[in-house]
Amino acid sequence: MNLEKILLHLKLDGFCVVEGVIPPEDVRTIRHEVEAVMAAQGSADTYEGVSSAFEVLGSIPTFLPYLANEKVMAVAREWFGDHVRISYTGSMITEPGNERGRWHADWPYNQEKAAHVPAPYPDYPFQLSSIWMISKFTDENGGTWIVPGSHRTSDNPTGAIGVPRFEPYRTERHATGPAGSVLLFDSRLWHATASNESNGRRISMIVRYIPWWLDIRVLMPGNPGAPNHGGRAGLAGERDPPVKPEVYERLPETVKPLYRHWVRSS
Numbered sequence: 102m103n104l105e106k107i108l109l110h111l112k113l114d115g116f117c118v119v120e121g122v123i124p125p126e127d128v129r130t131i132r133h134e135v136e137a138v139m140a141a142q143g144s145a146d147t148y149e150g151v152s153s154a155f156e157v158l159g160s161i162p163t164f165l166p167y168l169a170n171e172k173v174m175a176v177a178r179e180w181f182g183d184h185v186r187i188s189y190t191g192s193m194i195t196e197p198g199n200e201r202g203r204w205h206a207d208w209p210y211n212q213e214k215a216a217h218v219p220a221p222y223p224d225y226p227f228q229l230s231s232i233w234m235i236s237k238f239t240d241e242n243g244g245t246w247i248v249p250g251s252h253r254t255s256d257n258p259t260g261a262i263g264v265p266r267f268e269p270y271r272t273e274r275h276a277t278g279p280a281g282s283v284l285l286f287d288s289r290l291w292h293a294t295a296s297n298e299s300n301g302r303r304i305s306m307i308v309r310y311i312p313w314w315l316d317i318r319v320l321m322p323g324n325p326g327a328p329n330h331g332g333r334a335g336l337a338g339e340r341d342p343p344v345k346p347e348v349y350e351r352l353p354e355t356v357k358p359l360y361r362h363w364v365r366s367s
């Protein structure tokens with residue numbers, strides 16, 4: 102799919118699945134790397150049967166070059182200009198029979214996060230979300246629930262719009278694709294973790310891209326300037342810790358500029 106078509110789908114529908122971004126031999130290796138790091142890190146559970154890991158960059162060497170994949174970067178540059186950063190990196194596994202997640206939009210539109218753009222927010226995509234399919238995503242194994250076109254609304258179910266968080270929404274559909282695809286979406290798009298009704302794990306990498314001027318220090322765990330530091334606001338923050346200098350040094354040269362702002366200082 103060419104850039105023009107991807108941009109059109111993102112504008113009209115709020116999402117686009119680009120297939121064939123990671124070749125099968127790399128998908129297999131990345132799958133092993135992700136399963137190994139998640140087993141080692143113990144993974145924080147968000148919902149029953151769903152696990153995530155955040156400090157993964159040092160353990161997924163085969164995935165690293167894809168972080169600066171030309172097609173994805175072309176979209177990010179088209180939206181944000183030349184200077185793009187990554188605001189979040191995590192891996193995720195949903196086990197067969199996992200619990201369905203809540204409808205939400207990603208930061209900074211998620212009204213549950215301490216640092217967020219208050220609704221009604223302006224019609225501008227502050228962030229490009231991506232979910233990399235390290236196993237295939239199908240209706241059966243719980244390809245991400247999305248509501249096409251919902252990015253055009255100036256609020257989302259984390260706010261006071263009155264959409265029940267755990268209930269099916271009338272126009273919901275699964276985002277599906279073969280392993281090696283990437284689901285790109287406007288971070289305003291309403292989405293939710295689906296339940297996996299298959300007998301295999303659904304494995305993904307989640308990466309989000311922002312313009313250089315968006316202040317994500319508010320998301321840095323332990324930052325005394327963050328609005329929810331010490332749990333004051335009683336609202337969730339993010340859990341993606343800064344990158345260790347030795348991990349940063351081993352990143353591909355194409356990827357380093359995307360993380361330069363997120364390197365641990367001591």
Ligand SMILES: O=C(O)CCC(=O)C(=O)O
Pocket residue numbers: 193202207232244245246292293294295307
């Ligand atoms: O599990 C999924 O497919 C969606 C993950 C999600 O909700 C997110 O990345 O914000």
